[in-house]
Amino acid sequence: MSAVVTETPPRRQAILDAALECFLANTVSATKIDAIRDRSGASVGSIYHFFGSKDGLATQLYVEVLADHHANYLDALRTSRSAKAGVTGAVYAHLRWVAANRDRARYVFNWRELEVIDRREPAVAALNEELYRVASEWLARHVRAGRIRSLSPRMFQALWMGATLEYTRLSMAHPTSADDLVDAGDALADAAWQAVRGRRA
Amino acid sequence: MSAVVTETPPRRQAILDAALECFLANTVSATKIDAIRDRSGASVGSIYHFFGSKDGLATQLYVEVLADHHANYLDALRTSRSAKAGVTGAVYAHLRWVAANRDRARYVFNWRELEVIDRREPAVAALNEELYRVASEWLARHVRAGRIRSLSPRMFQALWMGATLEYTRLSMAHPTSADDLVDAGDALADAAWQAVRGRRA
Amino acid sequence: MSAVVTETPPRRQAILDAALECFLANTVSATKIDAIRDRSGASVGSIYHFFGSKDGLATQLYVEVLADHHANYLDALRTSRSAKAGVTGAVYAHLRWVAANRDRARYVFNWRELEVIDRREPAVAALNEELYRVASEWLARHVRAGRIRSLSPRMFQALWMGATLEYTRLSMAHPTSADDLVDAGDALADAAWQAVRGRRA
Amino acid sequence: MSAVVTETPPRRQAILDAALECFLANTVSATKIDAIRDRSGASVGSIYHFFGSKDGLATQLYVEVLADHHANYLDALRTSRSAKAGVTGAVYAHLRWVAANRDRARYVFNWRELEVIDRREPAVAALNEELYRVASEWLARHVRAGRIRSLSPRMFQALWMGATLEYTRLSMAHPTSADDLVDAGDALADAAWQAVRGRRA
DNA sequence: AATGAATGAGCCTTCATTCAT
DNA sequence: GATGAATGAAGGCTCATTCAT
Numbered sequence: 001m002s003a004v005v006t007e008t009p010p011r012r013q014a015i016l017d018a019a020l021e022c023f024l025a026n027t028v029s030a031t032k033i034d035a036i037r038d039r040s041g042a043s044v045g046s047i048y049h050f051f052g053s054k055d056g057l058a059t060q061l062y063v064e065v066l067a068d069h070h071a072n073y074l075d076a077l078r079t080s081r082s083a084k085a086g087v088t089g090a091v092y093a094h095l096r097w098v099a100a101n102r103d104r105a106r107y108v109f110n111w112r113e114l115e116v117i118d119r120r121e122p123a124v125a126a127l128n129e130e131l132y133r134v135a136s137e138w139l140a141r142h143v144r145a146g147r148i149r150s151l152s153p154r155m156f157q158a159l160w161m162g163a164t165l166e167y168t169r170l171s172m173a174h175p176t177s178a179d180d181l182v183d184a185g186d187a188l189a190d191a192a193w194q195a196v197r198g199r200r201a
Numbered sequence: 202m203s204a205v206v207t208e209t210p211p212r213r214q215a216i217l218d219a220a221l222e223c224f225l226a227n228t229v230s231a232t233k234i235d236a237i238r239d240r241s242g243a244s245v246g247s248i249y250h251f252f253g254s255k256d257g258l259a260t261q262l263y264v265e266v267l268a269d270h271h272a273n274y275l276d277a278l279r280t281s282r283s284a285k286a287g288v289t290g291a292v293y294a295h296l297r298w299v300a301a302n303r304d305r306a307r308y309v310f311n312w313r314e315l316e317v318i319d320r321r322e323p324a325v326a327a328l329n330e331e332l333y334r335v336a337s338e339w340l341a342r343h344v345r346a347g348r349i350r351s352l353s354p355r356m357f358q359a360l361w362m363g364a365t366l367e368y369t370r371l372s373m374a375h376p377t378s379a380d381d382l383v384d385a386g387d388a389l390a391d392a393a394w395q396a397v398r399g400r401r402a
Numbered sequence: 403m404s405a406v407v408t409e410t411p412p413r414r415q416a417i418l419d420a421a422l423e424c425f426l427a428n429t430v431s432a433t434k435i436d437a438i439r440d441r442s443g444a445s446v447g448s449i450y451h452f453f454g455s456k457d458g459l460a461t462q463l464y465v466e467v468l469a470d471h472h473a474n475y476l477d478a479l480r481t482s483r484s485a486k487a488g489v490t491g492a493v494y495a496h497l498r499w500v501a502a503n504r505d506r507a508r509y510v511f512n513w514r515e516l517e518v519i520d521r522r523e524p525a526v527a528a529l530n531e532e533l534y535r536v537a538s539e540w541l542a543r544h545v546r547a548g549r550i551r552s553l554s555p556r557m558f559q560a561l562w563m564g565a566t567l568e569y570t571r572l573s574m575a576h577p578t579s580a581d582d583l584v585d586a587g588d589a590l591a592d593a594a595w596q597a598v599r600g601r602r603a
Numbered sequence: 604m605s606a607v608v609t610e611t612p613p614r615r616q617a618i619l620d621a622a623l624e625c626f627l628a629n630t631v632s633a634t635k636i637d638a639i640r641d642r643s644g645a646s647v648g649s650i651y652h653f654f655g656s657k658d659g660l661a662t663q664l665y666v667e668v669l670a671d672h673h674a675n676y677l678d679a680l681r682t683s684r685s686a687k688a689g690v691t692g693a694v695y696a697h698l699r700w701v702a703a704n705r706d707r708a709r710y711v712f713n714w715r716e717l718e719v720i721d722r723r724e725p726a727v728a729a730l731n732e733e734l735y736r737v738a739s740e741w742l743a744r745h746v747r748a749g750r751i752r753s754l755s756p757r758m759f760q761a762l763w764m765g766a767t768l769e770y771t772r773l774s775m776a777h778p779t780s781a782d783d784l785v786d787a788g789d790a791l792a793d794a795a796w797q798a799v800r801g802r803r804a
Numbered sequence: 805a806a807t808g809a810a811t812g813a814g815c816c817t818t819c820a821t822t823c824a825t
Numbered sequence: 826g827a828t829g830a831a832t833g834a835a836g837g838c839t840c841a842t843t844c845a846t
Contacts, residue, residue: 166363568765
């Protein structure tokens with residue numbers, strides 16, 4: 001059996017990496033193509049060969065990272081054996097992923113400059129839709145069984161992940177120890193579960 | 202009795218208002234000075250007279266709005282009569298302020314393009330420091346008395362305001378009814394209190 | 403007998419003085435009205451009241467200084483008792499005037515940016531014409547008598563004043579002692595006389 | 604044998620030529636980049652690619668022309684066989700160079716707007732220093748031998764080249780015949796020699 | 805005569821993008 | 826796939842000038 005995977009050429013990856021650094025240091029719009037060229041070692045022409053435009057590069061980066069994060073998140077949900085395991089598992093999964101992808105996370109979660117991409121890019125819409133659909137189905141089952149409270153989607157998201165996201169945000173803005181995020185897992189997972197558990201849980 | 206207040210010239214305010222609209226519709230960097238001129242009725246020269254540069258304008262706007270929000274938040278804390286009243290009051294105060302200042306809130310809370318200002322502007326540092334100091338002192342008293350759990354500042358912030366901030370964010374991204382935020386107050390305030398209350402509360 | 407002289411208001415003079423400093427430090431075109439305002443203590447309005455425009459100010463300054471220099475120069479010529487006294491007297495007069503008006507001299511003699519004024523301003527044309535006419539008449543008399551060589555006007559100017567002007571220029575570019583210019587008088591006056599004296603002198 | 608010379612790209616030279624024309628017609632600061640673009644056929648981008656800024660362009664032009672003139676001048680001095688030949692040869696060399704490079708000369712010698720460059724640009728300082736050093740050494744030899752008078756460097760420069768420079772200046776301001784400058788050579792060379800020759804010459 | 809806030813035309817410069825090699 | 830010199834549209838900003846007080 002041979003995996004048929006379109007390998008990302010090393011040049012392409014180097015460009016993505018360089019772009020990420022630059023975008024974080026300043027802003028997407030404040031980042032000059034030239035800076036990405038400097039850091040990546042690629043030529044301007046190559047950047048345009050792979051990504052078509054600066055916006056295309058920012059979008060590509062956003063989509064790839066978001067897809068990775070979503071996959072990780074959904075996986076935690078799908079493999080969970082119970083309501084509690086799912087709720088807390090998602091928290092842990094998020095924290096672990098952020099810990100392992102700090103820069104990518106800062107890019108994807110903090111940059112409302114990227115809201116524009118959200119609105120425009122079908123790939124992003126698809127990703128978000130899938131996340132929403134899978135999570136909703138998962139929730140619905142447990143809500144019907146009384147293991148999780150019945151709440152509006154928005155309130156769910158807030159009670160479930162709000163504290164975790166805020167903690168993550170603070171941790172990224174003022175990084176301390178490397179295990180920072182992982183250490184906070186139990187407290188945040190517990191709080192999430194307490195906030196959304198149903199009467200029959 | 203006459204209040205001696207340095208009035209903001211109406212021109213200046215008009216520029217700030219116009220800038221806010223433009224910044225939200227696009228991005229700070231995608232906003233052209235000319236658009237602000239159009240909307241505000243001021244001349245380019247006046248904009249530069251008051252703010253020195255486009256960046257200066259974005260910064261000024263950020264600082265003024267942040268100061269207003271912080272003042273509102275701290276006021277809720279200072280006038281609270283109990284631990285619970287303080288914790289829930291801050292949640293309500295935030296929601297009320299956002300409801301009354303939707304655009305300003307979208308600008309200040311969503312725009313991580315502005316993270317750059319955070320790093321650079323001393324005025325912002327001062328505002329955040331005051332917020333942190335006052336909140337810490339207030340908390341310390343109640344923590345000692347066992348009315349509030351003992352947690353790291355970061356975990357406090359996450360458990361206390363995380364859900365509220367996330368809810369706010371979602372509400373701003375996809376606005377529904379006008380009372381949206383106020384209606385959610387009880388649930389969010391209660392969740393916050395449950396998450397941080399101490400054993401002797 | 404009462405001299406009817408329109409006194410220059412002190413404000414006006416202050417503006418001229420400030421302008422001179424600024425023009426020398428940078429360039430006329432690189433000098434901002436605001437800088438002149440700063441240095442002079444006058445308001446922008448006042449500057450425009452007296453001079454109409456920045457160009458007007460530069461021109462006014464140029465004309466006034468040139469007139470003063472020319473008067474000084476011609477006076478030396480007119481009062482001279484002999485060919486030699488005239489030739490050397492003009493050299494001395496120039497050196498003395500420059501020594502006493504170093505900044506004014508740097509402005510008027512070095513600034514080919516001001517060539518434009520030469521071409522445009524009738525007052526300057528009149529001044530130069532008078533200088534040329536008087537000097538020519540004076541020369542013609544002595545040339546006819548064989549006391550001064552017969553040369554083209556251009557060659558006269560070069561042999562007579564060239565060395566003096568060059569010395570002056572160097573002295574202004576790299577000022578040394580205050581008496582620098584005066585001390586050089588005898589050598590330059592002698593050289594001038596040797597260069598233009600006729601056979602029967 | 605092949606000369607390995609870094610050729611100036613034709614585009615670059617075209618820009619320099621166009622700039623010279625424009626600078627002379629108006630002023631450096633009154634010249635618009637767009638005018639240089641028009642005349643040179645290059646794009647704005649190219650101008651900035653080669654020279655970085657309008658000031659950079661003016662400076663580069665100044666330095667290159669000055670270097671050419673200095674080389675020409677020093678060559679005359681170095682190849683001279685006697686004191687008299689050196690003194691008169693420099694005069695001739697200057698006149699010939701100006702006759703062959705009228706526009707360049709007008710730019711470099713008349714534009715005291717460029718004094719600013721003198722103060723700022725190290726390359727100019729280096730050129731002037733070399734000129735001064737070589738000329739001084741050459742002079743010293745002949746002064747010691749009594750073939751040239753002992754004078755301060757400044758007085759040398761004035762007596763030697765003053766008349767020539769003044770004549771050149773007048774000729775450039777009001778051009779007459781093409782041979783104007785060359786025709787004046789004998790008179791100016793002779794005057795220079797008489798002014799600086801020593802007793803034993 | 806004096807003031808200085810307000811104006812806005814104009815210009816320098818940037819920087820994403822192209823394309824011939 | 827890779828290169829980087831050349832392009833030129835676009836926009837931030839300056840600064841001389843005006844004018845109501």
